Amino acid sequence: xxxxxxxxxxxxxxxxxxxxxxxxxxxxxxxxxxxxxxxxxxxxxxxxxxxxxxxxxxxxxxxxxxxxxxxxxxxxxxxxxxxxxxxxxxxxxxxxxxxxxxxxxxxxxxxxxxxxxxxxxxxxxxxxxxxxxxxxxxxxxxxxxxxxxxxxxxxxxxxxxxxxxxxxxxxxxxxxxxxxxxxxxxxxxxxxxxxxxxxxxxxxxxxxxxxxxxxxxxxxxxxxxxxxxxxxxxxxxxxxxxxxxxxxxxxxxxxxxxxxxxxxxxxxxxxxxxxxxxxxxxxxxxxxxxxxxxxxxxxxxxxxxxxxxxxxxxxxxxxxxxxxxxxxxxxxxxx
Amino acid sequence: xxxxxxxxxxxxxxxxxxxxxxxxxxxxxxxxxxxxxxxxxxxxxxxxxxxxxxxxxxxxxxxxxxxxxxxxxxxxxxxxxxxxxxxxxxxxxxxxxxxxxxxxxxxxxxxxxxxxxxxxxxxxxxxxxxxxxxxxxxxxxxxxxxxxxxxxxxxxxxxxxxxxxxxxxxxxxxxxxxxxxxxxxxxxxxxxxxxxxxxxxxxxxxxxxxxxxxxxxxxxxxxxxxxxxxxxxxxxxxxxxxxxxxxxxxxxxxxxxxxxxxxxxxxxxxxxxxxxxxxxxxxxxxxxxxxxxxxxxxxxxxxxxxxxxxxxxxxxxxxxxxxxxxxxxxxxxxxxxxxxxxxxxxxxxxxxxxxxxxxxxxxxxxxxxxxxxxxxxxxxxxxxxxxxxxxxxxxxxxxxxxxxxxxxxxxxxxxxxxxxxxxxxxxxxxxxxxxxxxxxxxxxxxxxxxxxxxxxxxxxxxxxxxxxxxxxxxxxxxxxxxxxxxxxxxxxxxxxxx
Numbered sequence: 001x002x003x004x005x006x007x008x009x010x011x012x013x014x015x016x017x018x019x020x021x022x023x024x025x026x027x028x029x030x031x032x033x034x035x036x037x038x039x040x041x042x043x044x045x046x047x048x049x050x051x052x053x054x055x056x057x058x059x060x061x062x063x064x065x066x067x068x069x070x071x072x073x074x075x076x077x078x079x080x081x082x083x084x085x086x087x088x089x090x091x092x093x094x095x096x097x098x099x100x101x102x103x104x105x106x107x108x109x110x111x112x113x114x115x116x117x118x119x120x121x122x123x124x125x126x127x128x129x130x131x132x133x134x135x136x137x138x139x140x141x142x143x144x145x146x147x148x149x150x151x152x153x154x155x156x157x158x159x160x161x162x163x164x165x166x167x168x169x170x171x172x173x174x175x176x177x178x179x180x181x182x183x184x185x186x187x188x189x190x191x192x193x194x195x196x197x198x199x200x201x202x203x204x205x206x207x208x209x210x211x212x213x214x215x216x217x218x219x220x221x222x223x224x225x226x227x228x229x230x231x232x233x234x235x236x237x238x239x240x241x242x243x244x245x246x247x248x249x250x251x252x253x254x255x256x257x258x259x260x261x262x263x264x265x266x267x268x269x270x271x272x273x274x275x276x277x278x279x280x281x282x283x284x285x286x287x288x289x290x291x292x293x294x295x296x297x298x299x300x301x302x303x304x305x306x307x308x309x310x311x312x313x314x315x316x317x318x319x320x321x322x323x324x325x326x327x328x329x330x331x332x333x334x335x
Numbered sequence: 336x337x338x339x340x341x342x343x344x345x346x347x348x349x350x351x352x353x354x355x356x357x358x359x360x361x362x363x364x365x366x367x368x369x370x371x372x373x374x375x376x377x378x379x380x381x382x383x384x385x386x387x388x389x390x391x392x393x394x395x396x397x398x399x400x401x402x403x404x405x406x407x408x409x410x411x412x413x414x415x416x417x418x419x420x421x422x423x424x425x426x427x428x429x430x431x432x433x434x435x436x437x438x439x440x441x442x443x444x445x446x447x448x449x450x451x452x453x454x455x456x457x458x459x460x461x462x463x464x465x466x467x468x469x470x471x472x473x474x475x476x477x478x479x480x481x482x483x484x485x486x487x488x489x490x491x492x493x494x495x496x497x498x499x500x501x502x503x504x505x506x507x508x509x510x511x512x513x514x515x516x517x518x519x520x521x522x523x524x525x526x527x528x529x530x531x532x533x534x535x536x537x538x539x540x541x542x543x544x545x546x547x548x549x550x551x552x553x554x555x556x557x558x559x560x561x562x563x564x565x566x567x568x569x570x571x572x573x574x575x576x577x578x579x580x581x582x583x584x585x586x587x588x589x590x591x592x593x594x595x596x597x598x599x600x601x602x603x604x605x606x607x608x609x610x611x612x613x614x615x616x617x618x619x620x621x622x623x624x625x626x627x628x629x630x631x632x633x634x635x636x637x638x639x640x641x642x643x644x645x646x647x648x649x650x651x652x653x654x655x656x657x658x659x660x661x662x663x664x665x666x667x668x669x670x671x672x673x674x675x676x677x678x679x680x681x682x683x684x685x686x687x688x689x690x691x692x693x694x695x696x697x698x699x700x701x702x703x704x705x706x707x708x709x710x711x712x713x714x715x716x717x718x719x720x721x722x723x724x725x726x727x728x729x730x731x732x733x734x735x736x737x738x739x740x741x742x743x744x745x746x747x748x749x750x751x752x753x754x755x756x757x758x759x760x761x762x763x764x765x766x767x768x769x770x771x772x773x774x775x776x777x778x779x780x781x782x783x784x785x786x787x788x789x790x791x792x793x794x795x796x797x798x799x800x801x802x803x804x805x806x807x808x809x810x811x812x813x814x815x816x817x818x819x820x821x822x823x824x825x826x827x828x829x830x831x832x833x
Contacts, residue, residue, distance in 0.1 A: 043832060043833060046833045047829065047832045047833055050446070050449075050450055050832070050833045051446035051447065051449065051450040051451075052446055053446075054401065054442040054443075054445065054446055055439065055442045055443035055446055057401075057405075057442070058434065058438050058439050058442050058443075060405075061404075061405060061408060061434050061438060062431070062434040062435055062438075062439065064408055064409060064412070065408060065427070065430045065431040065433070065434040065435075066431050066434070066435075068408075068411065068412065068419060068423055068426075068427035068430055068431065069423070069427030069428050069430065069431035070427070070431075072419055072420055072422075072423020072424060072427055073420055073423070075411075075412045075419055075423065075427075076412050076416035076417070076419040076420045076423070076773075077416065078412070079409060079411075079412025079413045079416065079419075080412060080413055080414070080416035080773040080774070080775060083413050083773075083775055083779050083783070084779060084782065084783075086409060086413055087413070087782065087783045087786065087787075090405060090406050090409060090787075091786055091787070091790060093402060093405060094402040094403065094405075094406070094790060094794070095790070097398055097401055097402035098398050098399060098402060098794060098797070098798075100398070100833060101394060101395065101397075101398035101833075102395075102398070102797065102801065103833065104832075104833050105395070105801050105804070105805075106801075106804070147420070148416075148773075148774045149774070153775075153776055153778070153779050290423060290424045290427065291424050291494065291499045291500065293499070293500055293501060294424045294425065294427070294428055294499070294500045297428055297500070297503045298427075298428055298431050298432070301428075301431070301432050301435055301436065302435060305432075305435035305436050305439070306435065309435070309439045309443075312440070312443055312444070313439075313443055316443055316446060316447055319447065319451060319454055319455065320450065320454070324829075327827060327828075328827060328828055328829050328832075329828070329829065329832055330815065330828045330829055330830070330831075330832055333815060334804075334808075334812070335804060335805060335807065335808020335809070335811065335812025335813075
């Protein structure tokens with residue numbers, strides 16, 4: 001039981017890492033046409049996340065891979081049950097990933113505009129889909145006795161899961177604006193900060209609403225505490241932005257998403273995927289978990305691998321810690 | 336088409352496509368790290384230019400490899416959820432390890448390498464290149480360990496009716512995997528090698544005339560690249576042949592039907608002859624109609640290292656398989672039209688027979704072109720005929736085709752199993768492909784199959800266009816433009832930016 005619980009926690013942590021890290025690089029992509037007035041400014045924005053977005057995306061891959069290894073039934077039921085939303089995420093991530101690499105490879109205005117558009121759309125859709133997926137796993141799907149989805153391909157798309165989708169989109173938007181305020185200088189920074197200030201109270205509303213829905217349906221006392229922490233951290237983030245302390249605001253947003261994850265996964269426990277039909281068909285941690293031996297194996301791997309990841313990814317952020325402004329951007333150079 | 340067929344097409348298309356990028360990435364990452372090492376050690380500009388040029392092509396290609404790789408991982412849960420449930424206890428572990436131990440390193444250190452040219456000390460930056468290169472090979476190892484388990488399940492027992500892992504060391508040390516890894520890595524190096532030979536050979540030929548203003552400047556870069564590629568290609572082919580032979584011998588023990596199908600060997604032969612080419616329909620009902628050009632007793636040698644051993648044919652194996660693994664599918668409504676039907680144990684013979692030959696043939700042609708390129712460019716020569724660049728550029732395709740054919744052969748040859756039975760392993764530890772697929776609607780899988788295929792085709796066109804552009808751009812295309820002297824604050828610029 002203990003290792004099963006540990007892995008439930010580790011998977012929650014992987015999702016948190018993903019929402020926190022790729023959250024801001026999604027936000028940067030979403031805001032590309034809003035905050036970047038010309039190509040140089042857009043390049044400033046793209047280059048704030050250039051060295052790190054790929055490493056951030058691996059958190060999604062590891063969250064999925066760890067679920068496969070530690071809770072095969074959870075992985076199988078959730079991923080096949082939310083087939084079409086996940087497909088949309090995949091298509092968007094494919095376009096986004098190549099857009100980073102390709103947008104500067106040809107010196108043509110039309111070429112760049114096209115890839116900027118792909119980058120923007122590819123940054124809006126995945127948080128929407130990932131939010132939907134996480135909301136689905138917390139709030140459930142209609143399941144049969146074999147753990148398969150019953151009903152139409154769109155069972156995962158409901159008002160409550162859509163609220164979860166909007167929550168992640170709204171958070172990414174604010175998080176990205178705060179990140180840009182922290183990582184850029186000059187006009188882009190001013191615009192990003194002003195936008196973050198104006199956006200924050202509105203964009204975080206779906207998250208608060210979603211957490212309240214989760215709390216009302218399946219919450220505990222301690223998940224309520226986490227919910228309150230999340231809201232307080234959001235207010236702190238806004239105050240710190242107003243005080244012109246970008247770093248502290250960004251950190252406070254980290255607390256927002258961490259506390260939100262505690263509420264979500266706390267409410268999910270001891271299930272990994274509740275059944276919205278017959279509750280007897282809900283997938284629990286104990287039912288979905290891999291064998292004790294398999295869990296022991298991946299625990300050893302994670303015990304050595306995960307701290308190393310934190311160290312070298314942390315180092316990456318340290319190496320590229322400088323703010324970037326238009327003066328740093330080299331001339332366009334393509335053959 | 337039903338969900339099973341659509342899901343199989345989707346898996347095949349996305350996998351083969353993904354595996355066009357992967358071997359080039361693996362091979363090039365190691366070669367580029369080697370070039371950079373040469374530069375750091377000798378300070379020779381030639382190696383710096385090689386690092387920059389081949390590194391740029393590596394990046395264009397790596398982006399595609401990553402994004403198509405996510406599809407591969409998600410697909411198990413999305414399209415093959417019954418498979419994921421059944422084997423997750425053992426199959427999930429190597430996949431999770433790939434992410435945690437290898438892929439994190441790959442993507443983080445690649446970012447550091449691309450953007451770190453002016454931020455990191457020279458040696459630290461070089462270490463990032465090696466971290467990336469080694470991690471790509473580690474990725475390959477974990478993925479192949481997972482795949483090899485599907486070919487030859489080991490390290491498992493049944494607990495409450497489910498396969499349960501009892502030894503991760505057996506899974507990671509599976510003899511099928513240990514043979515597949517050097518074979519696949521050598522295949523990756525042969526792809527990168529042919530790429531170097533083709534691109535560098537074309538540049539060398541184009542700049543052969545001394546009147547070309549920068550011919551003298553960069554000729555040594557292209558020459559060194561071409562010869563490096565040729566040697567690597569020849570060495571890789573040697574490894575491919577040796578490890579291929581090892582794999583073949585294992586396959587005769589572990590999946591006799593796959594090897595019999597590779598040879599389209601109808602009847603048991605003693606000694607068995609090796610078929611080089613066939614005329615006629617190898618899958619025809621009457622295999623006496625097929626004329627094959629054979630080498631006597633060679634197949635016996637390939638199977639068992641002597642020239643007289645009996646090699647069982649397809650017709651004889653069917654009976655053995657039926658006795659061991661049943662004659663009919665279970666009468667399970669989940670199996671749809673296949674429920675209760677007889678099991679066809681013979682894989683698609685034209686695909687396995689010709690896939691096997693294409694794998695070996697195109698691999699050999701690639702190595703042959705490398706050999707020829709070495710001879711033609713000996714002692715500073717550059718052939719002036721048009722045939723030379725044409726041949727080398729066309730040669731780029733050969734190991735790609737060889738690799739794809741090899742994968743198609745090894746995966747299709749395993750059918751109708753998704754987890755092939757281990758003849759000496761746990762009784763009952765196998766899974767039919769028909770049982771592995773998710774309970775989805777046909778519409779869902781059609782949607783994904785069409786949208787993924789269309790997107791992949793579109794991106795393939797863009798990638799080819801960009802690769803061509805950067806290949807033609809040569810060294811000048813990847814080096815920063817000459818700085819205009821005295822420009823204020825120019826040293827404050829990033830040396831690399833998207």
